[in-house]
Every structure is written in C-alpha cells, then in structure tokens.
Amino acid sequence: MPAQLIDGIALSQQLRSEIAQRAAALTAKGKQPGLAVILVGEDPASQVYVRNKVKACGDVGFHSVLEKYDADLSEAALLDRIASLNADPSIHGILVQMPLPKHINPHKVIEAISTTKDVDGYSVLSAGELMTGLTGFRPCTPYGCMKLIESTGIDLRGKHAVVIGRSNTVGKPMGLLLLQANATVTICHSATPDLAYHTRQADVVVAAVGRRNTLTADMVKPGAVVIDVGMNRDDNGKLCGDVDTANVREVASFITPVPGGVGPMTITMLLMNTVEAAERT
Numbered sequence: 001m002p003a004q005l006i007d008g009i010a011l012s013q014q015l016r017s018e019i020a021q022r023a024a025a026l027t028a029k030g031k032q033p034g035l036a037v038i039l040v041g042e043d044p045a046s047q048v049y050v051r052n053k054v055k056a057c058g059d060v061g062f063h064s065v066l067e068k069y070d071a072d073l074s075e076a077a078l079l080d081r082i083a084s085l086n087a088d089p090s091i092h093g094i095l096v097q098m099p100l101p102k103h104i105n106p107h108k109v110i111e112a113i114s115t116t117k118d119v120d121g122y123s124v125l126s127a128g129e130l131m132t133g134l135t136g137f138r139p140c141t142p143y144g145c146m147k148l149i150e151s152t153g154i155d156l157r158g159k160h161a162v163v164i165g166r167s168n169t170v171g172k173p174m175g176l177l178l179l180q181a182n183a184t185v186t187i188c189h190s191a192t193p194d195l196a197y198h199t200r201q202a203d204v205v206v207a208a209v210g211r212r213n214t215l216t217a218d219m220v221k222p223g224a225v226v227i228d229v230g231m232n233r234d235d236n237g238k239l240c241g242d243v244d245t246a247n248v249r250e251v252a253s254f255i256t257p258v259p260g261g262v263g264p265m266t267i268t269m270l271l272m273n274t275v276e277a278a279e280r281t
C-alpha cells in the first residue's frame with residue numbers, strides 16, 4: 001500500500017480556524033493581532049511569499065502591514081523601521097523576509113527585533129530558549145514539521161529521527177524539537193560520508209537540503225514517515241522537494257507532498273506565533 005500523503009493544506013485549514021477564533025477573542029478585547037512584514041528588494045520568489053503571508057493574516061482576522069523597500073535601503077534605515085515597529089503596540093509580530101540584500105547584515109537585523117515580537121524565532125535568544133526548553137517562539141518551518149508528524153498519530157518517543165540538513169532556520173531547530181519529543185536524533189549534512197546508512201535506520205526522515213532527489217526509495221526503511229522541506233524546481237520548472245516522492249511513496253507509511261505540505265504549514269505557524277505573541281501582551 002503506498003504511503004498516505006500528509007495534507008499540509010487541510011491541517012493548515014484546521015489550525016487556522018483555531019487561530020481565527022483566538023484572534024477574534026483578542027479583537028473583542030481591543031487587541032487585534034498585528035503582523036508587520038518587511039520586504040527589501042525585488043526578489044520575485046520573496047514577493048510571492050510575502051503576499052501569501054499578508055493574505056493569510058487577513059484570512060484569520062489579523063491586521064497586517066506590508067512594508068516594501070528598494071534594494072538600496074540602508075541598514076540604518078531598516079534598523080530604524082524595526083525600532084518603531086518594536087514600539088508600536090498594534091504590532092505583535094515582525095517578519096523581515098530573507099534573504100536581504102548583501103549590504104545588510106541579517107544578524108544585526110534579526111537581533112534588532114524585540115524578542116517578544118520575533119515570530120520567525122530567528123534570534124539568538126529565541127534559539128537559546130528553544131535549546132533550553134523555554135517559551136521563546138519556535139522557527140515556523142520546523143514547528144510546522146512537528147505538527148505534520150503529530151498529525152500522523154505516531155509517538156516520537158524512542159523513535160529514530162534523521163534530519164538531513166543543518167541550517168539555523170530548519171535543520172538545527174528541527175533536531176532540537178525532535179529531541180524535545182524524546183526521539184533519538186541524527187543530523188546529517190554535506191560532510192556525512194554515507195547518508196543512506198543513516199536514513200535506512202530512520203523511523204522519521206526530515207529532508208531539508210535544497211536539492212531534489214536527495215532522498216530516494218532505496219534510502220528509506222519500510223513504514224518510515226517522510227517530511228519534505230525542500231523547495232526546488234524540476235526540469236520542467238515545476239515545484240518539487242528534496243524527496244523522490246513517486247518512488248519513496250511505495251516504501252514510506254506517510255509522506256508530505258510538495259507543494260501542499262510543509263510550505264503552507266510554515267505560514268500557519270507564523271500565524272500561530274503571532275496570535276501567541278498578541279496573547280502574551
């Protein structure tokens with residue numbers, strides 16, 4: 001029997017209706033959740049993403065502001081804008097779309113965002129809180145992956161989870177979240193000599209590399225859960241993930257599709273963090 005697809009759109013809809021209820025309760029108390037999205041430059045993919053984020057805010061009853069700046073915006077001017085948004089009581093979350101133009105230091109920008117408004121969970125303090133099990137905001141993509149795994153009903157305790165990729169936004173925080181759920185965690189990366197050796201032992205594989213066909217059917221243990229974080233284009237320009245989905249489906253028990261898996265959940269968890277930020281004020 002081929003693997004069941006984990007539907008990130010359906011799960012998003014379910015979670016977003018809960019978020020909308022929480023937003024309505026806050027709005028009734030005069031505290032409508034507000035998200036500020038800042039985009040610097042004209043990267044076409046970023047344009048699409050930020051538009052989707054702003055639209056998602058409207059759908060759950062948040063107020064949102066989209067600030068678009070030319071690619072030559074100075075770092076000082078951006079830091080100034082963040083300072084005003086930090087002080088703005090109608091804004092509960094601030095997202096600066098990555099990547100930024102080369103003349104702007106992303107670390108400086110992220111650290112300028114007030115921790116209480118760091119709904120991306122990208123700051124050093126948020127990362128430290130995640131590591132120590134405190135209540136900082138979790139990065140949206142790995143947080144969404146955890147919800148997708150949860151939705152299968154499998155208990156991660158004692159399971160072997162293999163993460164492929166060690167980025168600060170996905171791989172590393174993913175490893176920490178899986179560890180928090182009592183999985184045994186292996187993080188593989190570009191210097192791992194025999195990736196298949198590790199993935200073949202995995203009950204759960206999270207692929208977050210950015211290269212298509214990184215995970216093929218021969219690398220997957222029968223019955224494994226496969227989460228595909230990749231965002232790539234195939235030879236026909238069609239969106240695809242890191243997993244050879246058509247063939248891995250014959251081996252895995254559950255698998256997330258691309259599109260329609262992790263992507264929508266990333267936006268949903270951004271909304272979740274933002275409503276949470278508003279509730280905490």
Ligand SMILES: Nc1nc(=O)c2c([nH]1)NC[C@@H]1CN(c3ccc(C(=O)N[C@@H](CCC(=O)O)C(=O)O)cc3)C=[N+]21
Nearest residue numbers: 049095096097098099120259260261262263264266267
């Ligand atoms: N500060 C910051 N925070 C981010 O969270 C952030 C960022 N910068 N920079 C870029 C990445 C990428 N990202 C995606 C979110 C949703 C989809 C998504 O909804 N994807 C749809 C498909 C969309 C399409 O068709 O292109 C899907 O997978 O079904 C994709 C990618 C957030 N990012």
